[in-house]
Amino acid sequence: MDEISATRVMDGLTDAARAAARRLAVSPPAQRDDALRAAAAAIRAASQAILAANRLDVAAATVSDAFLDRLTLTPARVEAMAKGLEDVAALPEPLGKILSEWTRPNGLLLRRVAVSIGVIGMIYESRPNVGADAAGLCIKSGNAVILRGGSDSLHSARAIHRAIVTGLEAAGLPAACVQVVPDSDRAHVSAMLGAAGRIDLIIPRGGKSLVERVQREARVPVLAHAEGLCHTYIHAGADPEMARRVLADAKMRRTGICGATETLLIDAAIAPSFLPVLVEDLKGLGCRFVADERARDIVASLDAATQADFATEWLDSKLSIAVVDGVEAALAHIAHYGSHHTEAIITEDETAATAFLNGTDSAVVMWNASTQFCDGGEFGFGAEIGIATGKLHARGPVGLEQLTTFRYEVRGTGQVRG
């Protein structure tokens, strides 16, 4: 499809979305929650149709097994989608909250009030459930959303969308609160990324190449997850048993998530006695290692790490190891190689912990906890649409609150500046 036609299609979607968003923004909380529960019921009712549509996608897909697994829906996964919408309905209302309030000497009362953002564009790859999760969080937070799933999951996306629209209409909300881009033409993505003033925020969910394309091309603000090169720093003042337990979880609980630790930094003062213990622990869990020279002087069997290794997000059972001389050196390593995502220090020394917490430039810093806690559910957000690695508006897990913005309400009695 040529650019002009794609832009025309996107203008139609965004016009409808903006009108729907205006109604959604002023709809009572109960109406949005009813829509979510009705959508959940509709997904259960349409379970067979959704699975059939998904089989068409799976049959047509020519992709890796891992990708195929993410693409494939099962009755359990369909039920999880429905349950997810009900869980979001049960979360506290995010709109209308008074975030701050103050009065000026001239008597003006100022309030910062939480409001919806408007129209959100969601661009995601294979997993069809992402569309349902995003729709749920957007409806609850008063935002209209335009979904652009992967071309491989278009049948699934449409079937899920039909059920969500059933829920919206049952609650008397506009169908255009949730729309799906009509076909898998890539020109639609460019049109979305260029829709400044029509789409308020783009959230990409997928591989590095997708996220990088979005960040490169977007004329619209983007909340994206770039990289999670997380560090766990074991300080000389660490409780050894705690350090062993936390590091094992941070690296090996799940190696494929962005909050997984990729690099171990350990103080030179304890490395000779303690590093061999940690390596044995992790080896027992199936972990491989690359290490700097100082670490290899202690554990000769470790492979040598290159500069590039310390800049690599393994997302695998592999750990980079560097020996450092205290907090400042650990912070310098993180500043040089880190991705501003999540870092942890393990220590009983509060002074060291405070210096570390204040010294990183990351969205999340932890003291005596596993980096794998960087998660909307674990933070208590109830649900998340993703994790943001940028610095503005939202950092870390993106939940309902992060899908709102604010406006200033100024109440006067006829004040003029004069």
Added chain:
Amino acid sequence: MDEISATRVMDGLTDAARAAARRLAVSPPAQRDDALRAAAAAIRAASQAILAANRLDVAAATVSDAFLDRLTLTPARVEAMAKGLEDVAALPEPLGKILSEWTRPNGLLLRRVAVSIGVIGMIYESRPNVGADAAGLCIKSGNAVILRGGSDSLHSARAIHRAIVTGLEAAGLPAACVQVVPDSDRAHVSAMLGAAGRIDLIIPRGGKSLVERVQREARVPVLAHAEGLCHTYIHAGADPEMARRVLADAKMRRTGICGATETLLIDAAIAPSFLPVLVEDLKGLGCRFVADERARDIVASLDAATQADFATEWLDSKLSIAVVDGVEAALAHIAHYGSHHTEAIITEDETAATAFLNGTDSAVVMWNASTQFCDGGEFGFGAEIGIATGKLHARGPVGLEQLTTFRYEVRGTGQVRG
């Protein structure tokens, strides 16, 4: 200068800025305040040199009188710059504030803590004082800043920068906390706009074409001011005397600022008796008018307004007038023609006021107050670096708080996800 050389220059500036920002972010409040006061003293001490440098710029400038006025420094304007830095030093510390705090069932203590953003790029036109104001707010908020002033004010910018660096060094802070792009080559602007990952935020201050170029080209998040097409809606339930007073201030106090009202919306129920009064008031203050047909049926002398007029930010002694049938119609007009900046309703009817406040999609909504109150000083921010018309991170006046972001601090006792 070719692109590669410009990128190399910008890499040098941003490397220095990032290192300086790390030190600034952990510097004690008193050190930043000392730097600001020392910079103020240095500006006063260098007053003659700054004025001489400014004379070079003025002599070389081939521009409009209005532009020349903004470019020209006087002893009073230099003193105002120094005083501005002292005022910022006296503002409350914006960093380290605990924005929220909660504990999870597993005992993890989570905190959202205000932190500096990092490296800010300021791109501005003629007025040399903008550089000093921006430097002050950035130092106070723990951010390094790279200043790119207009080519016409380069001598002035350098002289002011020398004084600010004197202040930074006197307080033991890195000179690179505030840097000026070395020359006026436009390639530097492109390099700044493309410095993703090196510059965290770009703030453009200047005319529409500058702001549009920045928003079009930037690969870095932007906080910008697009347009201030503000509406004042006089509801049927308005107190007539208040309405006259507020509208006169909102339109005519200063016509060139973004918070000035550009369009009057008035309810049909009161227009026949009240619109002639309002027109007389404003005519007496030198205002001209364009009006829709319903308004011209009431005041025949008014010129006819085109659709384009209602979409025009006059920034002048000129007012667009439309007669509407109640709050919904007023909101529809604003949704169609507005710029999401500032809108006001004048009424004694709380139901109407609430519907209006909730129904706009603007950064600032006012009830019984002049739209010209949309200003950092009037909001109590102490100082502002600009006004943001986007929806994310910051809306409305951008002061110290808007120059900060946050991080999550997670304090545990060895928790693992398991």
